[in-house]
Amino acid sequence: MATAVSARHWYSWVSDxxxxxxxxxxxxxxxxDLIPLETKQGTLSPPGGKWDPRLVIGHNVGFDRSFVKEQYMIQGTELRFLDTMSMHIAICGLTSFQRLLHNASGKDSHRKEIVEHANKQKLNRRPSSDEWKKISSLNNLRDVHQLHCGGEPIEKAIKDVFVKGSMADVREQFQDLMTYCATDVQATREVFLKLWPEFIERFPHPVTLAGMLEMGTAYLPINDAWPRYIQHANSTYEELERELKKLLMALADEACILLQDEEYKNDPWLWDLDWSTSAYRLNKTGKNLDNVTDPFEKGDDNSNKFPSSLVFEEGQEALEEYKRVIRRVYSTASRVPKNPTFMPGYPLWYRELCPRPRDVDFYPGPSNISTQCRVTPKLMRLVWDGYPVHYDEKHGWGYLVPFQEELSPMEIELRSQESDPQDQHRFPLQAFLSFVQNSKPPKNCSLNGNNGEVGSPDAMDLLGRDFDARAMELEEKLPLLEAAKNKKLRRIPEHIGVGPYDVGIPGVRFYKIPHKDGDHNRVGNPLARDYLLRAEDGTLTASPDAHADRALILGRMCSYWKNNQKRIMGQMAVWLNKSELNKNITRHSDYEPEGLYGAIVPRIVTAGTITRRAVEPTWLTASNAY
Known part of the structure; x- marks a missing residue:
């Protein structure tokens, strides 16, 4: 349904x-099915055979234009569209940063830009001013009308019926919905009357208005190539996704083999996964064994379940031994549980990737794995700037950097008394150091700590040379132990990043992978779209293993379509019959009667920025395809 108003009349249109x-x-x-603004229903020509110059004014009118019937005719008409939202943006719109501040007002935002702005205000000792909020607003009709016209805010709650309701709901609330549409039209008219004088004063040159009107006539003709492109893109994406899943499954299978002889304990990536296994559980031995079926007894069909007479070269004794083994196996049938243990002997992290046989989408193996799984970066053995990645529950994804702290003998003894020897040897430090030295040799820093920077005096010096730590009672050691635990790192590592953090792993320090919204945020997945550029410039790499490296490449290849598929397939393509096409097309030598011909009307905001640049999320966006 749609409504409009002119100088004399109100109009409404309702779909069949x-x-x-x-x-x-x-x-x-x-x-x-579309709205006829210049022609009658069922016709393609205007009354009188001539297109009259007309102007349609609307808020975000590019969206409304995409539902107008005559806009899909390739010959074009004299109808133009003027967008009050573009006028508002050009006169008093918000910059991208102001929009962030506006949306974050009243909230504890940790976005990088907002935190830096707040810190700069504190550094300059300037109170934050919100005066700009009084002369601008967001771009929706409710806020724009409130800014320029005042009065009661426009009621928008009933709009959800169009989004979430059914056709029956629309019919039931028809009058209320039509009134809502008319109220929006009235509000748009009031906004236009306020903005037009200021727009002409601010932008007196006719090119500004002419450019906005001309940009509002964008037209994209399409043919068979459009659905073929979508089909080809989908099939290619699905093929690459299948290959990616197979590679990830292969990586999971290869990692699972490390359970043998506990080889995973020497892997700098896989050491902290849950390698616990479940044994195959049998029911307890039954007390009544009289009901055990003898497999060699004759059944009701007068036939044996097993041959009663078998000829063995070894003779009758071999046959009897064979029967005893079969009977012993059959006697354990009652111990088989109704719900057997799922994948006994496999590590827990691997079992979580495998669907159960009764699942609808069951596929054998770790088929639930994807690039969104937390275990995937570890299986791919991702490396950030030459250091193995690591996940910490508190800080999110980051990477481990070698670090050796200079401690006094007193501190070494106190820490050794507190720590668990098993925890100290859990992290494969030697394998980690070997990998780092081979992949990223240190420049001016050795890992033995000889050139560390010393901070406060040693505890031994404070207590005197005659101090004997072994003579101290536990109550006397506790304060020193707490001070040693909370003492700042004495040696500053060469690496510069978001950190360091002590995550309880000896010999290393944890650095967070930088987040686009600021260092306060945790990185949830280093394989997300925001880090694809880091894979391009070599900051983020995978293991030299062919599977892992290929998986990283496939992830980059799939990212474009994964992020843009919904937006591209959501384009409203209108296909035209032969009778609806212009005669210049149907008479052309390249015209194919069996082909598809149609158009897409882009929903352009003709002045989507304060610099009056046109904005459209698909066709006017620079592609960052991989």
């Missing part, structure tokens, strides 16, 4: 699908 129940097997609308 609202008036009566109709059903049609079609994924896209046809020309007859």
């Amino acid at each position: 699908y609202v008036l009566e129940d109709k059903f049609r097997w079609a994924k896209t609308p046809q020309l007859k």
